[in-house]
Amino acid sequence: MNFKKQGKLVLRFLFGGGVGGGVHMLIFFGLDTFIPWYIFSNTIGFLIGSSINFFIQKHYTFRNKENETKKQFFKYIFVKSIVWAIDSLLLFVCISLLLLEKVLSRIIATAIITIISFYLTKVIFKNPEE
Numbered sequence: 001m002n003f004k005k006q007g008k009l010v011l012r013f014l015f016g017g018g019v020g021g022g023v024h025m026l027i028f029f030g031l032d033t034f035i036p037w038y039i040f041s042n043t044i045g046f047l048i049g050s051s052i053n054f055f056i057q058k059h060y061t062f063r064n065k066e067n068e069t070k071k072q073f074f075k076y077i078f079v080k081s082i083v084w085a086i087d088s089l090l091l092f093v094c095i096s097l098l099l100l101e102k103v104l105s106r107i108i109a110t111a112i113i114t115i116i117s118f119y120l121t122k123v124i125f126k127n128p129e130e
């Protein structure tokens with residue numbers, strides 16, 4: 001894949017991920033206002049954001065036309081489970097051990113998991129002709 005095409009793919013991924021990530025953050029901070037247990041808020045936000053993100057990444061970012069949606073969804077959920085665990089661990093380290101603010105912790109965790117998610121999601125939705 002050439003540099004220009006890869007750049008467009010990354011931009012589409014960031015846009016699509018921004019939608020799912022935005023939903024995740026809204027739910028995270030919204031729930032955290034009422035239920036100050038950040039791992040619970042993170043889990044609910046992550047589940048809803050990831051569900052939205054699956055369809056955006058499959059159809060918009062990677063423009064995947066395969067009819068293997070159910071199989072891809074289960075692979076995606078498996079990958080996102082790993083990413084969720086890393087995300088929750090990062091939040092725990094930042095908030096509980098390093099005593100960072102939740103907003104800064106959320107930004108740090110999001111930056112790290114975005115990079116991991118891009119490469120893992122790319123494998124799931126790789127088009128056969130590439």
